[in-house]
Amino acid sequence: xxxxxxxxxxxxxxxxxxxxxxxxxxxxxxxxxxxxxxxxxxxxxxxxxxxxxxxxxxxxxxxxxxxxxxxxxxxxxxxxxxxxxxxxxxxxxxxxxxxxxxxxxxxxxxxxxxxxxxxxxxxxxxxxxxxxxxxxxxxxxxxxxxxxxxxxxxxxxxxxxxxxxxxxxxxxxxxxxxxxxxxxxxxxxxxxxxxxxxxxxxxxxxxxxxxxxxxxxxxxxxxxxxxxxxxxxxxxxxxxxxxxxxxxxxxxxxxxxxxxxxxxxxxxxxxxxxxxxxxxxxxxxxxxxxxxxxxxxxxxxxxxxxxxxxxxxxxxxxxxxxxxxxxxxxxxxxxxxxxxxxxxxxxxxxxxxxxxxxxxxxxxxxxxxxxxxxxxxxxxxxxxxxxxxxxxxxxxxxxxxxxxxxxxxxxxxxxxxxxxxxxxxxxxxxx
Numbered sequence: 001x002x003x004x005x006x007x008x009x010x011x012x013x014x015x016x017x018x019x020x021x022x023x024x025x026x027x028x029x030x031x032x033x034x035x036x037x038x039x040x041x042x043x044x045x046x047x048x049x050x051x052x053x054x055x056x057x058x059x060x061x062x063x064x065x066x067x068x069x070x071x072x073x074x075x076x077x078x079x080x081x082x083x084x085x086x087x088x089x090x091x092x093x094x095x096x097x098x099x100x101x102x103x104x105x106x107x108x109x110x111x112x113x114x115x116x117x118x119x120x121x122x123x124x125x126x127x128x129x130x131x132x133x134x135x136x137x138x139x140x141x142x143x144x145x146x147x148x149x150x151x152x153x154x155x156x157x158x159x160x161x162x163x164x165x166x167x168x169x170x171x172x173x174x175x176x177x178x179x180x181x182x183x184x185x186x187x188x189x190x191x192x193x194x195x196x197x198x199x200x201x202x203x204x205x206x207x208x209x210x211x212x213x214x215x216x217x218x219x220x221x222x223x224x225x226x227x228x229x230x231x232x233x234x235x236x237x238x239x240x241x242x243x244x245x246x247x248x249x250x251x252x253x254x255x256x257x258x259x260x261x262x263x264x265x266x267x268x269x270x271x272x273x274x275x276x277x278x279x280x281x282x283x284x285x286x287x288x289x290x291x292x293x294x295x296x297x298x299x300x301x302x303x304x305x306x307x308x309x310x311x312x313x314x315x316x317x318x319x320x321x322x323x324x325x326x327x328x329x330x331x332x333x334x335x336x337x338x339x340x341x342x343x344x345x346x347x348x349x350x351x352x353x354x355x356x357x358x359x360x361x362x363x364x365x366x367x368x369x370x371x372x373x374x375x376x377x378x379x380x381x382x383x384x385x386x387x388x389x390x391x392x393x394x395x396x397x398x399x400x401x402x403x404x405x406x407x408x409x410x411x412x413x414x415x416x417x418x419x420x421x422x423x424x425x426x427x428x429x430x431x
Contacts, residue, residue: 002079003118004137005111005219006050008041008125009101010057010064016262018411019404019418020382025057027125028064029266030346030383032273032282033312033329035291036067037260040130041123042082047287048133050121051080054111056104058087071292085111100232109226112219120222122215122234128269128280129212129257130287136216136251143171145249146221147242150214152257153196153206156186162210163235164189165250171199173248176211176240201254209250211235212257221246256280264412267380270327270344274308296330312347318372326376329383333369341377343393345370348384366422379415388425393417397431 014021020029027038038055045053051074057064065084074080085108105112105122112120119140121133131150140148151165159180166175166189177189186208193203213235221242231237242248256279258269273282282289296314303319312330317323320337329347334340352360352368360367370376371389379393387393393408395415402410408417408429415429 002052003116004050004052004121005114005117005119006045006053006121006123007105007112008038008053008055008123009104010038010055010061010125011059014059014126017260017266019409019416020263020266020380021060022404023060023419024063025060025125026260027055027057028061028067029126029260030329031128031260032270033310033327033347034294035282035289036064037126037128038064038068039071039289039291040128041125042068042072043287043289044129044131044133045121045123046290048131050133051078053080053082054085054108055082055125056085056087056108058104061086067292071290101234102226102238103232105222106226109223113223117219120217120219122217124213124259126260127213127257128260129253130255130280130284131214131253132287133216136214139249139251140216143249144247145172146218146246147239147248148216148251149173149239149248150212150253151209151250152212152253153191153201153203154208154210155206156208159186159189159208159210162208165191165209165211167191167195167209167250169195171250173243173250176243178236196252199252201252209252211239212253213259215239216251262412263380263414263416267344267412267414271325271342274310274325274327276308294330314351315347333367335370335372335374335389337373338370339375339377340370343376343378344380345376346381346383350384366424371425379417381417382419382421384420385417386422387417388423388427390426391423392428393423395429397429399431402431 011026014026017026029037031037068082072082163178164180165173168174180186190207191209193205193207196203225238260266260269272278299311299315301317304317304321306323309323309326311328314330315332317334318336321334322339324341326340327344329345331348348368366386366388368386370387373389374387374391376393395410399410400413407421
């Protein structure tokens with residue numbers, strides 16, 4: 001599909017994902033032990049035959065740039081690319097950062113104006129799902145739409161968390177309401193479940209169609225709206241305006257989809273991957289998820305009890321450890337008699353050398369590991385953390401939120417240990 005350009009939006013500050021975004025952008029946040037969030041939309045593109053991709057970045061983007069450069073290199077004869085478009089001074093905007101999703105595209109409009117481009121696909125860099133974009137392109141062409149948007153059927157209880165669309169019988173979007181809450185508002189944007197059923201998707205009584213924030217534009221239509229308006233955001237401005245002036249078609253989708261916008265959503269999405277039959281199959285052979293090849297050794301596991309968990313490459317797990325319903329990231333060293341339950345442990349970016357280990361032991365500093373007898377339960381441990389012996393990483397007080405005290409913080413009831421933190425022997429959370 002050489003006539004399609006894909007733009008993946010790298011996101012803003014990601015404050016709702018803090019402290020995971022303390023040192024990185026949202027799309028660079030690790031996922032499922034060995035991936036990053038950006039791998040999801042990029043893998044969907046590759047599996048859909050779309051290989052002309054730009055990633056727009058701005059906030060704390062160094063690790064994201066490094067990951068993309070090391071991972072996504074196409075054959076010289078293929079013509080494909082994944083290129084980074086960082087915020088920069090341009091003739092279109094000489095003195096400001098991106099002011100929103102549409103403004104980010106506007107500042108790089110020259111890249112979608114290149115010859116041979118008919119369609120522009122706009123994606124988010126922080127969603128977990130698997131989609132064949134060819135099906136969306138087919139919907140767009142067959143309906144002769146100017147804009148096509150992906151929509152997920154949801155029930156009324158969920159509708160308050162989404163932008164909900166109202167359709168006509170042909171599937172054209174004729175109305176849009178952001179996060180409807182009252183029965184009167186819901187009635188205004190309701191879709192007949194029978195209409196959904198007739199289009200090959202089992203509605204199961206769901207009567208609201210939620211925007212997934214995935215847009216396909218005719219290139220000329222997108223250029224026109226970006227150059228003739230000062231709209232800053234696709235979801236809040238360009239999409240509603242397009243409904244009034246152009247044909248906007250819905251593309252129905254009914255697979256797993258999760259917006260990883262909060263600590264709670266991130267935690268639950270990871271933990272759900274540990275199920276015996278997860279809703280999202282991360283190991284699909286038909287549509288694999290790509291990431292950086294690291295050439296790590298197999299994990300070494302000694303006398304350990306592991307249940308419904310994902311263990312990444314390069315780990316050492318010592319005798320007596322118990323791991324249940326958890327994600328264990330790359331290069332983890334888990335000591336004797338450690339217990340990890342319902343947790344996401346992101347692992348390490350490197351191994352310590354023998355000299356570094358000897359120096360840390362001499363200084364009485366915890367190693368880059370999880371020390372003997374420690375317990376981690378219902379928590380997220382970011383990368384490169386040093387956890388001493390008999391540490392309790394548990395929100396034992398059941399608090400919902402705390403400030404970042406340097407060693408830990410609680411968001412949505414989930415205890416988070418930020419990147420590169422050291423927890424000394426015997427540490428436990430205090431409020």
